[in-house]
Amino acid sequence: MGAVTTSRKPSEKRALWARQLAENYNIPYVERKNHSLETLLDSYPWVLVADSRRLCCHTPDGVLFFHPNMAAVRLRHLKANQPDKMLKAMGLGPGQKVLDCTAGFCSDSLVAAWAVGEKGTVVALEQSLPVFLVVKDGLEQAGKEGRFAPLAARIELKHADFRQFLVQTAAKSFDVVYFDPMFDVPAHSASMVPLRPLACHIQLTAKDIEAAARVARRRVVVKQRSFYPFSRLGLDDVLDSGSSPITYGMLDLEGGR
Numbered sequence: 001m002g003a004v005t006t007s008r009k010p011s012e013k014r015a016l017w018a019r020q021l022a023e024n025y026n027i028p029y030v031e032r033k034n035h036s037l038e039t040l041l042d043s044y045p046w047v048l049v050a051d052s053r054r055l056c057c058h059t060p061d062g063v064l065f066f067h068p069n070m071a072a073v074r075l076r077h078l079k080a081n082q083p084d085k086m087l088k089a090m091g092l093g094p095g096q097k098v099l100d101c102t103a104g105f106c107s108d109s110l111v112a113a114w115a116v117g118e119k120g121t122v123v124a125l126e127q128s129l130p131v132f133l134v135v136k137d138g139l140e141q142a143g144k145e146g147r148f149a150p151l152a153a154r155i156e157l158k159h160a161d162f163r164q165f166l167v168q169t170a171a172k173s174f175d176v177v178y179f180d181p182m183f184d185v186p187a188h189s190a191s192m193v194p195l196r197p198l199a200c201h202i203q204l205t206a207k208d209i210e211a212a213a214r215v216a217r218r219r220v221v222v223k224q225r226s227f228y229p230f231s232r233l234g235l236d237d238v239l240d241s242g243s244s245p246i247t248y249g250m251l252d253l254e255g256g257r
């Protein structure tokens with residue numbers, strides 16, 4: 001288990017916020033005093049720091065903070081009427097309900113939130129507590145103002161393991177169920193470096209796809225490296241990736257299952 005602390009000279013309000021966060025999620029609270037993060041990381045595998053602006057998480061591998069990652073570029077392309085591969089694989093339209101089983105930074109959820117519009121819903125699940133808390137705080141800040149505000153506010157982020165969530169969820173509750181698990185063979189992506197030590201690394205199984213197919217009305221979609229053997233998961237429909245190292249496997253449920 002990691003710990004929660006503040007910056008070296010926090011305001012009273014911020015220190016209280018950090019203490020409450022620690023209490024609500026049962027994480028040890030450490031008075032920062034003059035401790036360096038290196039010293040704290042000798043005792044804890046990760047340390048959440050509530051500084052004056054945001055919540056971030058330090059690990060020996062780097063600092064995880066919320067940023068919309070590639071969502072900004074993708075949204076710019078969508079606004080210029082350029083297609084988005086994930087949205088093509090999902091076949092998403094306004095008013096639909098999406099379950100993003102692997103929230104991470106919620107970049108994909110932000111793009112899905114754009115596609116479903118104000119009448120749609122995006123529920124995102126994150127199993128890792130520090131990732132969940134950093135991204136929840138980031139979405140809350142982004143939801144207040146700025147260009148991502150309406151999209152961030154449309155995402156309901158939950159701290160949950162998709163395996164438990166899927167079995168507890170009623171059949172056909174979402175139009176699309178989506179997975180973007182940590183890759184077995186990591187792609188070169190600088191933004192993923194601080195996420196990796198904190199993330200849940202389980203590999204998807206055919207049983208997970210079955211569980212998702214019960215909860216989805218229209219489609220189950222999985223993002224993976226282009227060389228991934230999608231048929232292992234029972235996904236024979238794969239988006240043509242062209243020269244891209246990433247592609248999407250799909251299970252279309254509308255033909256009746």
Ligand SMILES: C[S@@+](CC[C@H](N)C(=O)[O-])C[C@H]1O[C@@H](n2cnc3c(N)ncnc32)[C@H](O)[C@@H]1O
Pocket residue numbers: 069101102103104105106107108109125126127128131160161162163180181182183195198199200201202
């Ligand atoms: C590759 S990242 C997802 C990135 C995300 N699509 C985005 O746009 O930022 C995978 C995330 O899924 C989370 N995850 C993996 N297995 C999970 C599970 N069983 N339940 C919920 N979250 C899980 C990991 O902790 C990690 O944060």
